[in-house]
Amino acid sequence: MHAEDRKIIHVDMDAFFASVEQRDNPALRGKPVVVGGERERGVIAAASYEARKYGVRSAMSSVLAKRKCPSLIFVRPSFEKYKTVSCQIREIFFEYTDLVEPLSLDEAFLDVTEAKKGKPSATLIAREIKQRIKEVTGLTASAGVSYCKFLAKVASDVNKPDGLFVITPDRAEDFLNELDIKKFFGIGRVTAEKLNKQGIYKGADLKKMEQGELIRQFGKAGAYYYKIVRGIDDRPVVPSRERKSLGAENTFLTDYVELDDLTEQLLKIEAEVWRRLQRSQSYGRTLTLKIKFADFEQITRSRTVADLIKTEEHLHRLAHDLLKNELPFVKGIRLLGLTISNFPHEEKGPVQLTIEF
Known part of the structure; x- marks a missing residue:
């Protein structure tokens, strides 16, 4: 296969950590939010787009960020939550490749x-993936489509x-010629400044330099710069084949406290988890129930069994037991989630399906 025949998508979540916090706490929406410590030596892990308007960026010191935006709201990071959402997004990717x-x-x-679903173009696949991420997580993502990773x-x-945004092979040269050196992935600030001092500001300028x-x-x-400014990048997409968890969750429009209501909602989540288990043909031994209350307190409860969870009935019985064990609920529940983990090491690798384009 010729390199330019490949169809590569790069998906990047928008202000991921901060967006998750804004999604889960309506009081933070539309406000300048950063994830990180407010202490003197704190560092910003993520900044909402409202915060970015003030010049606040990730990796910036908390002191400088506060100086740029006095109304900045600091939220302590919750990496387990971010990992859970990341797993949800990863499962969406696996639906396509x-x-x-x-x-x-x-x-x-x-x-x-060679995608799993018969879409006629990578652009349509990228658009559908963005839509699926929005439906499942309530978050937005940005996607780039081209024939190479760079x-x-x-x-x-x-x-x-x-x-x-899509860069087709016939548009690549013009795009790269006009691209600001500072926006070349792999060219950092120091290198960009060094190139600027030599009169190199755009790709067209960089292309004039000998290898x-x-x-x-x-x-x-330098050899990398020489290639990428010419749109040459043969690096393959190297899959991470180890599946550590698989799950689904749902945030409700109203808070629930009664077992019948919660069971009804849990059944929908079970159905989605089972669908993903069947699609991936991956079965684990540990089921984890996540419960988030109306006041945003969050708990998880897990059960590990001797045999793989390979039937829908087994999944339902375990999930229902985990939920019942927490009764009675004295405050409303706004989210339930189920995650399967503890997959056996001897699990077979995925099978790549092919379709005609």
Whole structure:
């Protein structure tokens, strides 16, 4: 297969940590929110788009962030929650391809050249993935589509937030020629400043530099710069094949406290988990129930069994027992979630399906 025949998607969640906090706490929506410590030596882990308007960015010191935006709201990070949402998003990716390369909790590359679902284009797949993420998590994502990882990564940043940008092979050269050096993934601030001092501000300027000169100045990175400015990036999407968990959850429009109401809602979540188990043909031994109350207190309860959870009846019985064991509920519940984990090491790897385009 020619490199330009590949179909690569880069999905990047929008202000992920901060967006999760705003989703779960309506009082934070529309306000400048950062995830991180407010202490003197604190560092910002994520900033909402409202905070970014003031110049607040991730990795910025909390002191400087507060100076830029005195009304800034600090939220302590909840990484277990972010991991749970990340797993939900990962399961959506697996609906379309097994070639998923996570870069972090909030972004990943997908190779959809031979996708599981019969969509005619990677662009349509990316649009559907964005829609599925919104439906399942209530969050927005931005996606970039191209024939290589570098261009897909750059493209996902073009129309943020909630963006979708496509760079086809015939548009790549013009796009790269006009691209600001500072926006080249892999060229950091110090390198960009060094290039600017040499009169290099855009891709077209960088393309004029000889490969030998780039290597002399920047070592191995110089060879990388020489290739990417020409749209050459043959790196494959390397999937992470180890499945650590699989689950689903739902945030309710109203708070529930009665067992009948909660059971009805839990059945819907069980059905989604079972659908994902069957699709992935992955079965684990541990079931975890997550309960989030109206005051945002969150608890989890788990049960590990000797045999794999391989029937819908087994899943239902375990989930119902975990829920009943917490009775009575003295405050309303706004979210329930179920996660399967503890998969056997001998689990078979995924099978790549092919379709005609």
